[in-house]
Amino acid sequence: MSTNNKTHLSLSKDEMKEYGYKIVDILAEHFDVINSKTVVGQGSRTEMDALLSEDIPYKATPAMEVLNHVTKDVLANVNLLSHPKFYSFVPSPSNFISAMSDSLATGFNIFSGSWSGSAAATKLEIITIHWLLKMFKFPVKTGGGIFTSGGSMANLTALATARNVKCGEDYSKSCIYLSDQAHSSNIKAIRVLGFKKEQVRIIPTDMEFKMSINKLKNAIAKDKLNGMKPFCILATAGTTNTGSVDPLDAIASICKKEKLWMHVDGAYGGGAILSADGRTLLKGIRKADSLTVDPHKWFFQPYEMGCLLVKNHKWLSKTFSEKPEYLRDVEGNKSEINFYDHGIQLTRRFRALKFYMSVKTFGLDAFREAVDYSLKLTEDLEELLRNSPHWEVVSPATLAVINYRYNPIKYNLSEKQLDKLNEYISKKIVNTREAVLVTTILQNQVVLRMCLINPRTTMDDIKETINLCEKYADEYLKAL
Template identity: 40%
Template sequence: MSADNPTLSMTRAQMQRFGQAALDTIIDHHDGLSEAPVGRASDPQMLKEWLDEPPPMQSSDPLDVLEELKNKALADTMNITHPRYFAFVPGPSNFASAIGDMLASAYNIFAGAWLGPSGIAAIEIKAIGWLKQLFGFSNGSGGLFVSGGSMANLTAIAVARHVKLRGNITNATIYFSNQTHSSVRKDLAILGFQPYQARVVPSNDFGQIDLSALLKQLDSDRARGMVPFCLVANAGTTNTGAIDPLTKLAPFCQREGLWLHVDAAFGGGAILSHKKRHLLNGIEQADSITIDPHKWMFQPYEIGCVLVRDKNHLADTFSVKAEYLEIFEHTSADDQQVNYCDYGVQLTREFRALKFWMSLKIFGLENFAGAVDRGFMLAEHAQHILQADPDNFWRVCTPAQLCTLTFAARALDKLPKEQAEAILIATVRGIMASGDAMVAPTRQDGKMVLRLCTINPRTRRKDIAFTIQLLKDEIQNRL
């Protein structure tokens, strides 16, 4: 058996035929989302047969491969961009950014250095500069785009470790609340910290870190010879959207000699809001910030971002020398020439900045602000529907904050915990299987509750009302 296309190429006509079919698929997806199911349950047997397929030895018609993708993979997924997807923290993308991603991939751009792809680096410099301006960081600050919040947190904590500990991590301790994202624990393990070096501080009734408990823990640790070096604060917890008291934490960390990292992977989008940006007051005093544009800045996966108040700390932490990289080594002091491979973990980097830059250029910040403000409105509307239920069926557990609220059915409060949770899980799975909506539970004070995250700007009021009524009907049918 011989190779039939060893150059891995297509004719212009083949590229046009295949490319147009792929683009039509994308357009059909975006144009028909609101009427399409949120997702569908998978057929385990069909997936098993598909997974067992041996690798193809010869070429196939690209349109046949596209149809296989549509029928066996794309049709068997949850549409996170769907207006009735309220689980977790959705990533409601936009078409302009999707085209940006397509272009970045088609041009196969290396975004690690200034030399060569200087126009590419300039776009990331511009986009990072916009974010620095929005978050109140000065010209001496820096940042870069990464895969997501997990990598952004890892990058920031690595910088904090380098600046504060200079390699001696034996007795170091890091502090965060019991509402902090699970990625922080994973990042600490990767960076060489042991579980006993992480201090999980209680949160108050609003989901914010307890400052008195934090201070008590710091004093206790120092008395035992430990070396506190970093506090991870939350600007939008996943569970409830809570924001730690940033205006108090910034001076507190300065007094205590702690690096203040703010995980704003979710809540960072609020900086775009005209009405609610004050909720992030104090974030401009952080030493570093995590932002996830693929959450509340409406970008396709993957794009996270880390900002650091002193850009030199990034290069000091991550820059390495190699003979084959000498040609890249010059970076200007004025941010006009940046080698982003020196600012983070990756040497080879995809061109993540393009989709963010392109969508901001096409839609403008005012429309992004309107999209963020709409999310706040939708969460408040959901809370109103819950509280105005004529049967007093619902109990709001945590009110709308950062487009997130949690709630529970009063009827389930009267049942044993195991029975109530079984009904709740069956309800959520039933709705997910129907394709009508996507809602996921979480826990509040140890009890399982329902949760809505309403950041999708294309969600309509009727989508909220429909989903809440659907939940009520499904729960009542199981009582």
């Protein structure tokens, strides 16, 4: 392939086709065989330095040579978060339609910041945001929202909005409440927004890892007596560790009584709204003022796609509108929304397209069935573990997350030995590159955590991994 039109950074039509088809072939193959691929692609810094370090390439390299190098040396050395045996953190079981839609959005290089920048793209963002508002029973008429790069940015956008609406300019005495299980992105957001440690209350959770309402009420009362100004409660709907959902109805009542902003971080658990069982667990979520959900988690989208929904779209525009002189000609009329006025980014990629195309192509019912499948799979795993003499369930199946540890009843292992044993199991599993199963800590115990939102994960996959765990546990116990 020649690169004859180098100064235009372009290829001929035939060259583009050859190159593009090759990439489609690589992707189709990837999606087809991903289940039998090695899930872990870890490499040390030294290994990656040896494989990939290079100087600035001033001169051209044939396009196919670059592509081959990337396929062989880069794509083969990454973790596959869409793999059925990627059980850790929050997997991202993406889909091919969305991957292709992203290529279209990038290929056309669509500017999704303003109506005049791309009217149809903005309209699709409005449509898809409305779908999400409806799913969560937020008011479609007054409500609004925005797609972001992920949950962290959605939480930051939400808290900036809450601060602006509730505190105005002076937030020196304002305080915010969140549980000890809330996601770290919220603490980052609070810090970025300039709140001091003394303005943040970390509320302990109960035995089910849900925010303690009694402790929350005590903290608010104490703050008011001390002259502080409570302004926001941040509830989590699907904590990262255990999938637990804070008592949303009770938190909503407190927010109403105390006139506080209610933000719900549903970045992980929000997708469960599609299923009847999930909706029961998420009861009260509709009462939030703002809600983070992450399409790149349980709505099966590739990175990067988060979303913030709000009860009143004017809260966003009041917080983020700026009117620089160089944008005066693209302002448009009131019905023509400029998403740059609803969030932090001016130049934004066309994220709505992949959501739109994949939901339309597969139908939302297929998404719902996938969520139902994962909820059931996790419950089945819980039953399997409970019926085994080797395993102890530390936190039960909740929103497709389960935590357990190897704790064989015939050995009388100390807590310290159990921690070491389970750490060993996890390390061995990851080192074999057969699965990604890492630990977390719950109530001072090291536990193995599985997040099973991938609809392509089967019970056979899980059993294979559990068998491997048992093999490594035996190995460890024999050496004791």
